[in-house]
Amino acid sequence: MKITLLFLILSTICFSQNTDSILIRNIYNTALSQGKSYEDLRELCKNIGARLSGSAEAEMAVQWSKRKMESYGFDKVYLQEIKVPHWERGTKESGWIKTSKNELIKVNLLALGGSIGTNGLLEAEIIEFKHIDDLKKAKKADIKGKIVFINQPMNEKEIVTFSAYGGCYVIRGNGAIESAKLGAIGVIIRSIGMPIDDHPHTGSMHYEDSVQKIPAAAISTKDAEKLSSELKLSKCKFVLEMDCKDFPDAISYNVIAEITGLDKPNEIITFGGHLDSWDTGEGAHDDGTGVIHCLEALRILKTLNYKPKHTLRVVFFMNEENGNKGGQTYATWSKERGEIQIAAVESDRGGFTPRGFEIDGNEKYLNLLQSFAPIFKTYDLHIFEKGYGGVDIGPLKKSFEGIPLFGFVPDSQRYFDFHHAPSDVFESVNKRELELGCAAIGSFVYLLDKNISF
Amino acid sequence: MKITLLFLILSTICFSQNTDSILIRNIYNTALSQGKSYEDLRELCKNIGARLSGSAEAEMAVQWSKRKMESYGFDKVYLQEIKVPHWERGTKESGWIKTSKNELIKVNLLALGGSIGTNGLLEAEIIEFKHIDDLKKAKKADIKGKIVFINQPMNEKEIVTFSAYGGCYVIRGNGAIESAKLGAIGVIIRSIGMPIDDHPHTGSMHYEDSVQKIPAAAISTKDAEKLSSELKLSKCKFVLEMDCKDFPDAISYNVIAEITGLDKPNEIITFGGHLDSWDTGEGAHDDGTGVIHCLEALRILKTLNYKPKHTLRVVFFMNEENGNKGGQTYATWSKERGEIQIAAVESDRGGFTPRGFEIDGNEKYLNLLQSFAPIFKTYDLHIFEKGYGGVDIGPLKKSFEGIPLFGFVPDSQRYFDFHHAPSDVFESVNKRELELGCAAIGSFVYLLDKNISF
Numbered sequence: 001m002k003i004t005l006l007f008l009i010l011s012t013i014c015f016s017q018n019t020d021s022i023l024i025r026n027i028y029n030t031a032l033s034q035g036k037s038y039e040d041l042r043e044l045c046k047n048i049g050a051r052l053s054g055s056a057e058a059e060m061a062v063q064w065s066k067r068k069m070e071s072y073g074f075d076k077v078y079l080q081e082i083k084v085p086h087w088e089r090g091t092k093e094s095g096w097i098k099t100s101k102n103e104l105i106k107v108n109l110l111a112l113g114g115s116i117g118t119n120g121l122l123e124a125e126i127i128e129f130k131h132i133d134d135l136k137k138a139k140k141a142d143i144k145g146k147i148v149f150i151n152q153p154m155n156e157k158e159i160v161t162f163s164a165y166g167g168c169y170v171i172r173g174n175g176a177i178e179s180a181k182l183g184a185i186g187v188i189i190r191s192i193g194m195p196i197d198d199h200p201h202t203g204s205m206h207y208e209d210s211v212q213k214i215p216a217a218a219i220s221t222k223d224a225e226k227l228s229s230e231l232k233l234s235k236c237k238f239v240l241e242m243d244c245k246d247f248p249d250a251i252s253y254n255v256i257a258e259i260t261g262l263d264k265p266n267e268i269i270t271f272g273g274h275l276d277s278w279d280t281g282e283g284a285h286d287d288g289t290g291v292i293h294c295l296e297a298l299r300i301l302k303t304l305n306y307k308p309k310h311t312l313r314v315v316f317f318m319n320e321e322n323g324n325k326g327g328q329t330y331a332t333w334s335k336e337r338g339e340i341q342i343a344a345v346e347s348d349r350g351g352f353t354p355r356g357f358e359i360d361g362n363e364k365y366l367n368l369l370q371s372f373a374p375i376f377k378t379y380d381l382h383i384f385e386k387g388y389g390g391v392d393i394g395p396l397k398k399s400f401e402g403i404p405l406f407g408f409v410p411d412s413q414r415y416f417d418f419h420h421a422p423s424d425v426f427e428s429v430n431k432r433e434l435e436l437g438c439a440a441i442g443s444f445v446y447l448l449d450k451n452i453s454f
Numbered sequence: 455m456k457i458t459l460l461f462l463i464l465s466t467i468c469f470s471q472n473t474d475s476i477l478i479r480n481i482y483n484t485a486l487s488q489g490k491s492y493e494d495l496r497e498l499c500k501n502i503g504a505r506l507s508g509s510a511e512a513e514m515a516v517q518w519s520k521r522k523m524e525s526y527g528f529d530k531v532y533l534q535e536i537k538v539p540h541w542e543r544g545t546k547e548s549g550w551i552k553t554s555k556n557e558l559i560k561v562n563l564l565a566l567g568g569s570i571g572t573n574g575l576l577e578a579e580i581i582e583f584k585h586i587d588d589l590k591k592a593k594k595a596d597i598k599g600k601i602v603f604i605n606q607p608m609n610e611k612e613i614v615t616f617s618a619y620g621g622c623y624v625i626r627g628n629g630a631i632e633s634a635k636l637g638a639i640g641v642i643i644r645s646i647g648m649p650i651d652d653h654p655h656t657g658s659m660h661y662e663d664s665v666q667k668i669p670a671a672a673i674s675t676k677d678a679e680k681l682s683s684e685l686k687l688s689k690c691k692f693v694l695e696m697d698c699k700d701f702p703d704a705i706s707y708n709v710i711a712e713i714t715g716l717d718k719p720n721e722i723i724t725f726g727g728h729l730d731s732w733d734t735g736e737g738a739h740d741d742g743t744g745v746i747h748c749l750e751a752l753r754i755l756k757t758l759n760y761k762p763k764h765t766l767r768v769v770f771f772m773n774e775e776n777g778n779k780g781g782q783t784y785a786t787w788s789k790e791r792g793e794i795q796i797a798a799v800e801s802d803r804g805g806f807t808p809r810g811f812e813i814d815g816n817e818k819y820l821n822l823l824q825s826f827a828p829i830f831k832t833y834d835l836h837i838f839e840k841g842y843g844g845v846d847i848g849p850l851k852k853s854f855e856g857i858p859l860f861g862f863v864p865d866s867q868r869y870f871d872f873h874h875a876p877s878d879v880f881e882s883v884n885k886r887e888l889e890l891g892c893a894a895i896g897s898f899v900y901l902l903d904k905n906i907s908f
Contacts (some may be wrong), residue, residue: 032610051714124852155888156486159833353807353865356835380809382836411807413866413886430869431649432610 002056020375020450024443025305028379030300031439032316033296036330037296038431040068041289041351045282045314052113053319054086054250059176061275062253065291065316069257072299075258076426078089082329084319087114087187089279090243095188095217097227098123099426100239100334105230108198110238112172112189112216112279113322114204116431117243122147122215126238128231132171133359133393135178143398149231150175151190151224154416161194161412162349165419176216187216188222194416198222200419204322215242252276252318254326257295259302260312268311268334269299269452271445274320274392283425285415288426289351289434291316293408296435297442308449309341320348329423331395341400345408345449346373346390347441350418351429352410354440358387361404365452369406372447381440383409388438407442407450464738474829474904477758478897483832484754485893489748492885494742497804499736499880506567506733507773508540508704515729516707519770520755523711530714536783537765538773540704541568543733544697549642550672551681552577554688556833561677562652563694564734566626566670568642569653569778576601576640576669580692582685586625589632591688598637601692603685604629605644605678608870611736613857615648615866616803620645628656630670635693640694641670644678648870652676655874656732658776669696687720700816704856706730706772706779711749713756714905715765722765722788723906725799725899728774728846735878742880743888745770747862750889760905764796771846774802778845785849795854797902799862800844800897805883806864806870808833808894810842814851815858823860826901835862835894860902862895 022060031037037293048064062079069077097110127142128149135150150171154164168204168375171189179187182365191201200220207213217240217441219227230236246356255275261267282428287389295313298399301312317326343365344359366386389405396403410433485491486757501625502518505511516533523531528725549563565571566679567706580601583589589604604625608618623641661667667734673681673693684690709729715721727744732736748768771780790832797819799811813823820840825890850857864887872878 028613029611157483159482159890161886353867380837383834413807413890414884417884430868430871432615434614436867 005018005068006182007071013442019285023306024375024445026170026304027300027442027446028439030303031296031435031442032190032432035296035435036299036382037292037434037438040295041284041292041429042426044288044292049085049282051275051277051283053252053276053322054178054247055085055279058252058276061242062255063277065255069255069295072110072302072350074257074298074302077256078256080256080323080330081251082318083249083358084325085323086245086247086251087322088247090117090245090411092241092243094241095219096239097230098239099230100234103357105226109217109241109263110200110202111244112218113278114205115212115242116245117245117246118215118240120241122240124185125238126188128228132175132178134392138182143159143179146184147186147190147240148179148184149186149227151228153190154192154194156194161416165192172218173206176205176214177208180212180214185213187212189218190255191218191221192416193419193421195219196221199423202280202370203420214242217242218438248416250290254318254330254383255316256313257298258311258313259298259308261309262307263309264313265338267342268313268395269311269343269448270341270393270446272315272317273347275276275316276318276321278297278321278420280420280422282422282426284351284426284429285418286420286424287320287348289429289437290347291306292434293347293437296438297445300442300447301440306446310449312449315366320391327392328395333400335399342398343404343406343452344389344393344396345406345445346393347408347437347443348390348392348414349408350410351434351437352414353433354381354436355411356383357382357444358385358407358409359404360385360387360389362402363403368451371442372444379440461494474901475697477900478829480758480892481754481896481900484757485750485896486886489750489889489891489892490753491746491873491888494749495738495883496509496880497745498746499738499741504733505729505731505737506834507538507706507730507776508701509733511770512706512730516709519729522689523709523749526756528711528713528752528756529711532710534710534784534787535705535707536772536779537703538702538706538779539777541697541776542701544571544699546693546695547633548698549673551684551694551742552599552691552693553684554690559680562674563671564654564656565696565698566672567656567732568659568785569670569698570667571699572669574695575666576610576694577691578639580642580690582682582843586629586632586836592636594636597633600638601640601694602633602638603642603681605682607644608646608648611646615870619646621817621871626672626814627708630659631662631665632669634666634668636851638668640668642692643672645672645675646870647675647873647875650675650679652876653875657874671872673697708772708784709770710767711752712767713752713759713762715763716761717763719765721769721794721796723899724767724769724795724850725895726771727801728772729770730772730775732775732874734874735771735805735876736880736882738878738880740874740878741774741802742884743891744801746888747801747891747895750892751899754892754896754901760900762905765905766899774845781846782849785853789853795857796856797860797906798843798847798850798890799860799895799899800847801862801891802844802846803866804864804869805888805891806868807887808835808890809839809863809865810835811898812837812839812861813858814841814843816856817856822905826898833894862891865869866890
């Protein structure tokens with residue numbers, strides 16, 4: 001009797017593992033041989049391109065996403081209205097190094113997102129700091145009336161490039177505040193990009209109400225090296241012209257698609273990326289690949305006729321880059337509707353070869369995550385660890401206490417070649433790497449749906 | 455007493471692990487922040503470029519490599535003379551689809567390495583096979599006097615692209631033999647490349663003495679799709695012109711650098727890649743990155759003042775692509791000198807993000823390999839398994855029974871975008887991915903030297 005029971009249990013486990021293996025193999029096969037992801041990403045990047053919150057392109061991207069989701073026949077497709085900031089780069093955006101001999105050297109430059117303009121030409125002596133901590137220690141008398149140059153490189157010794165980003169992020173976010181506190185009239189940062197090249201990298205920056213607002217821009221890493229070497233020879237000035245500015249908040253949308261759960265339709269697994277991008281390049285790796293990963297994952301599960309226990313919901317979040325209004329609104333809205341969010345997954349680290357998933361959540365869910373490792377070994381995924389979820393799904397933690405957040409982890413080496421730069425275009429995405437990401441996320445969401453207990 | 459002994463043993467182990475950790479961290483730091491690999495690869499690719507055995511460029515590459523090694527001040531740098539085949543592509547190389555309406559459609563085409571020329575224009579009806587097995591089953595009457603078109607794609611469902619390559623290799627290697635056996639007068643293969651694009655991929659092909667030699671070429675995957683769709687509409691001819699041919703064998707060299715072992719100078723750890731490449735593109739991933747990985751690994755170990763127990767020997771093998779004379783000569787020469795080869799490592803799978811190392815060897819060495827896994831986890835390496843070594847180090851197995859061969863495993867997803875194609879240029883290599891490969895191999899060779907017992 002005992003032996004029969006054991007046999008029954010064992011065969012159930014084997015059968016279950018076998019079912020998982022077969023379905024996941026089918027998910028991979030579909031992504032790699034009948035995938036739509038690469039063409040969908042091409043449409044988003046090439047027919048729409050960059051799509052900053054509040055722009056006409058962001059609105060086009062919303063409409064494109066909704067139509068695309070509808071064409072795949074999900075149970076529900078809808079928009080969720082949100083209010084977003086609206087900042088525009090304008091048409092004038094140039095910078096020059098002016099040497100002591102009054103020679104002008106034009107640099108590759110992008111205003112930081114949210115910066116004020118210069119109201120004509122801004123010209124002043126430029127003073128270099130190798131680290132933002134050195135700037136903080138500087139004397140007002142040395143800075144007043146000057147343009148500050150923060151030439152702090154990413155730490156190339158970090159193995160995971162996001163760690164190097166974490167160490168530099170503050171120069172972009174707070175460079176203007178720290179410089180203005182000391183009387184600077186503008187700030188130029190070294191782009192937060194890994195290679196030494198000509199692409200400037202933009203991104204969000206902040207002002208403080210009590211501190212003077214000054215214009216802020218990023219120059220390419222190559223120009224940062226150039227400026228630094230000129231400053232070794234003699235004092236230099238910097239000439240800056242930008243007519244970027246803020247507009248009143250705009251209406252925009254998160255775009256949402258669902259397959260309704262069979263057993264527990266009110267229990268939601270949310271997975272997504274962000275639809276908005278910076279206004280340079282085509283928002284390919286940041287975060288076109290993220291939204292396409294999730295869309296394709298849901299499409300494949302539907303194609304394979306998978307009937308989920310819980311509601312599987314893909315969200316294309318709006319406004320991750322400069323406000324996170326999409327993520328905040330979504331979390332509040334879901335709570336108010338009385339939904340139960342049981343897990344969330346985000347893809348916002350590029351469309352490179354998958355390495356695994358990280359979890360921001362408790363031990364129980366870490367154990368669940370690690371129980372998936374053996375099945376993913378076949379597909380060369382190996383990172384199943386504590387870590388970070390994502391900006392868009394972050395606000396769910398406040399609305400749904402204890403919810404585990406999972407971050408998709410692709411290889412990080414090339415991400416900061418493209419991040420927020422003109423080089424973040426469709427051509428920088430490899431078809432197979434993208435498809436493997438779709439399959440990894442589809443498989444992961446399937447395993448969550450089957451195995452998670454709330 | 456026992457406790458003291460245990461304590462002693464434990465502290466020795468901890469100290470040893472700590473020493474390893476520190477040295478390996480230094481290897482990575484040096485590769486990533488004071489590396490020479492990217493500039494060295496640029497010189498090899500841009501100042502010399504493609505370098506097929508017997509060509510003037512191959513000779514330049516030999517001289518460049520020797521000078522470069524000498525500049526790094528290793529204990530010994532020398533050339534090892536070998537005889538290599540010498541085949542040249544010539545100056546005429548074109549192909550056209552000729553439709554039933556006599557319309558000509560020009561295709562992107564490369565002669566396969568070793569093919570005879572066409573001696574003027576070769577024109578005949580072309581007949582398609584989706585798989586080489588279908589060709590083998592065909593009737594002579596259906597093939598005689600025609601050009602065979604083998605349109606067998608790489609299996610995109612494979613996760614590791616080398617498995618897909620393994621399934622297709624035979625169409626390039628044996629396509630001419632199988633076609634000629636049935637009376638064909640030429641063979642066109644679909645390029646063994648993963649993406650659908652315009653780049654033809656060349657590579658080695660074979661003839662058999664007893665079978666008629668016929669011209670063989672590869673067309674781009676996009677042109678293969680085009681030709682196939684034209685053949686669905688009506689019969690087509692193919693027009694081929696190539697003046698490639700064989701020349702008498704040439705003299706060339708393996709290029710070798712060593713740091714002499716302190717304890718056991720006659721026991722050798724060989725690591726290398728191949729210096730020759732196909733005569734299209736710049737031989738960047740195949741195998742410029744492989745030789746640079748190993749050169750940089752040795753340079754870093756020297757820079758860090760590491761004194762190896764065994765002799766560490768980097769070999770830039772000549773003629774991997776079309777003969778493996780470098781690998782064969784090296785193995786024989788080493789045996790005849792009375793050396794003891796204790797392990798060999800090859801990098802010949804591209805310059806992408808490292809994933810780990812495979813072993814072709816017995817359980818004892820597999821266990822050794824797997825004992826390295828924990829220390830490499832910090833660096834995101836996770837593959838430590840049975841597998842394949844490499845073509846160049848392969849002949850060592852015959853000369854040195856039981857020698858473990860290790861193959862460096864980088865991510866495989868993009869390799870067959872570039873392999874043997876005009877697109878295999880310096881720009882297809884990412885600086886950090888290359889540097890991480892150098893550090894992985896440097897660390898691996900260090901761990902081998904410290905821990906291997908013969």
